[in-house]
Amino acid sequence: MRQPYGRAIASTVTYAHPRWYASQGYAVAVQDVRGRGDSTGEFRGFAQEADDGAVALAWVRTLPYVNGRVGSYGFSYQGLSQLLLSPGSPLPDALAPAMAGLDERLHWASEGGAHWWALGLGWALQLAAETVRRAGDETAWRRLRLSLEGGTFLRDGLALLEQHDPGGMGLGWLRLDPANPIGWRRHEPPEGLLCQPMLLVGGWHDPHLSGVLDLRARAHAAGGAPWLRIGAWSHLNWAGGLDRLQLAFFDRHLRDREGLETHPREAVADLGSGSWRGLADGGGEGPRWALRSQGLAAIDAGEGRLLAGGEGGGVVWLVHDPWRPAPGRGGHLGLDAGLVARTDLDARADVACFTSVPLIGPLQLAGRPELELELSCDQDGFDLCGALSVIRQGTAWQLSTGVLRSLGPHCRRRQRRRLSLQPLVTTLAAGEQLRLSLAVSAWPQIAVNPGSGDCPLGPVGPGHRVITLELQLADACLRLLPLDSRAD
Structure with a gap:
């Protein structure tokens, strides 16, 4: 090793x-x-x-x-x-x-054209701490350690890296465009x-x-x-x-x-049962769901529908207020990684939820969830952050998350876009429900999009704009792709 x-x-x-x-x-x-x-x-x-x-x-x-x-x-x-x-x-x-x-x-x-913010920055600072320790700079080591312990690294971490580890691998990644393979190894x-x-x-x-x-x-x-x-x-x-x-x-x-x-x-x-299983019995493309709402899926967490075999429709407006960005929690990008409850997040008015009817029998899911839908934005940049959950005894347990970042004037045009989520294998029991939740931020898992078209590197600032997404649900589709399908 x-x-x-x-x-x-x-x-x-x-x-x-x-x-x-x-x-x-x-x-x-x-x-x-x-x-x-x-x-x-x-x-x-x-x-x-x-x-x-x-x-x-x-x-x-x-x-x-x-x-x-x-x-x-x-x-x-x-x-x-x-x-x-x-x-x-x-x-x-x-x-x-x-x-x-x-x-x-x-x-x-x-992921999805967005830097891992909390994870990437935290790891870069950990590596930087070893660099300054070897150099005998105890003051710098303590600054880095306190920033990580207190959580202030989410705001000041980039400046700390530029000061104490300007040639480090982690800072080098943050200086590259995550949506463009040029320059990446x-x-x-x-x-x-x-x-x-x-x-x-x-x-x-x-x-x-x-x-x-x-x-x-x-x-x-x-x-x-x-x-x-x-x-x-x-x-x-x-x-x-x-x-x-x-x-x-x-x-x-x-x-x-x-x-x-x-x-x-x-x-x-299996995320649901905890048992181990093979891949051969669940590696192909799985079921599909349509999305339907009368326009209230954000204000009312129970209004939006996730329909297996049904016909979708409706329009949902999703507003992101940079003063109170929707948080990311758990999953694979969180500092609190793992299976987490998100019922309180789904109750926010800046999170749109689409929920299936209670299952009449067990449902096995194996693959990479992908959402495809048409949307437009009123600014030159937005993030679409998704979470797939199971509702079990009234609590939404988050199974998988994903992010999609778009930057530039094209964001204002109505276009079809794809959001890939983390692969999963899970079994839902009879009576449980599947839910898809959508938001325009997942702070601090990814940096907050300013809406200006610039690549964000940090928390909210005075130049961040209110962002409104218009989600067209008529042809929206949530599906499961094979586990080894590429997210990019």
């Missing part, structure tokens, strides 16, 4: 301690990457990992007490670092990348790596899930046969983890031991 947070931590927030793996007969090496922890040099983020990773892999194979086979594991930064090797370098014999992706724009920094694994034995790990409430699904699709296209687990997990809460499976995976591919065959190759957790 190669990580940037101090090797003694060893990703024990999600994995068993390395000593546990050592007790099972493994030599475990956890390294500080260049410029982090006790390693010398300057930290340059992912750009440095291909060359350094190849050197590390070659070194491990020379240790006198190993059998010559090498496996790699780790999540987040540690997930991508094991996928980056210089061309022609030897490959690991097995790898288990978790919660990572190859595209820095789509899998690490943005998209990593390419070395030839053959995606055909190696691989265990992919993701979470329904993790922001890197699209990256994991992209890796799965790439591996299959290359002729590989990756293992897959997607839990009802957030980035840091794996609810017991999967160390036993990971041990069996490495035992099979590094030590020729039996036991892995008792586990299914692919399994995902």
Whole structure:
């Protein structure tokens, strides 16, 4: 494992301690990457990992007490670092990348044309804190830490990065256009790596899930046969983890031991029942719903309808007041990531809700929710923020969220647009209802759109405008696309 947070931590927030793996007969090496922890040099983020990773892999194979086979594991930064090797370098014999992706724009920094604000800024400041700590600047470290602890980083974090880590990877991402791939790095694994034995790990409430699904699709296209687990997990809460499976995976591919065959190759957790299931029985395109309202779906949370097989219609006006932007909560982009109740958010007059009738029997949903509808705006920029929830015993529990950012004069024209949400697998029980909620902001998960056409980088300011969306429901459609469909 190669990580940037101090090797003694060893990703024990999600994995068993390395000593546990050592007790099972493994030599475990956890390294500080260049410029982090006790390693010398300057930290340059992912750009440095291909060359350094190849050197590390070659070194491990020379240790006198190993059998010559090498496996790699780790999540987040540690997930991508094991996928980056210089061309022609030897490959690991097995790898288990978790919660990572190859595209820095789509899998690490943005969604729907909007920067991850709270997540991206918070992580950039965490990396900056290690930079100033290594430089011996205790005052700067305390400023960064207090900003994160007190939540003021949402307003002053950008200035702190420009002052204390102007060359950092996180600030570099925030300076790029999230709607344009130009300037963004998209990593390419070395030839053959995606055909190696691989265990992919993701979470329904993790922001890197699209990256994991992209890796799965790439591996299959290359002729590989990756293992897959997607839990009802957030980035840091794996609810017991999967160390036993990971041990069996490495035992099979590094030590020729039996036991892995008792586990299914692919399994995902059902957000509704909590049970694990395969992908083959729920990977295709699922049901569709129409949207209908008499124009009161925002003022009355129970008025808008989500119709399975019915005909939609109506117009809804959705007004965003920048003085009190609709908040984002939970999901995969929240600092409070996970399954959350949002009944109070749906009761706001700047949130339009469309709810199905109570189900007469169980309903299984598996895929990437996508909303397609015509809308127009009275300003030169808007955000459309969606949430899919299940209403269970009177409470709306949020299952999936997504954002779409549009900037420019074209926003004023009535156009058909698509909003992609986080993939999910869930089962709704008889009597429960499905709800789609729409708002024009999700602060602080994404920065508040000023309506001027400029790319927002922060909270509300005096120049932010009131934004009114006009939603045309006649041909609006909510559907489920296959899990591995691309959100962009």
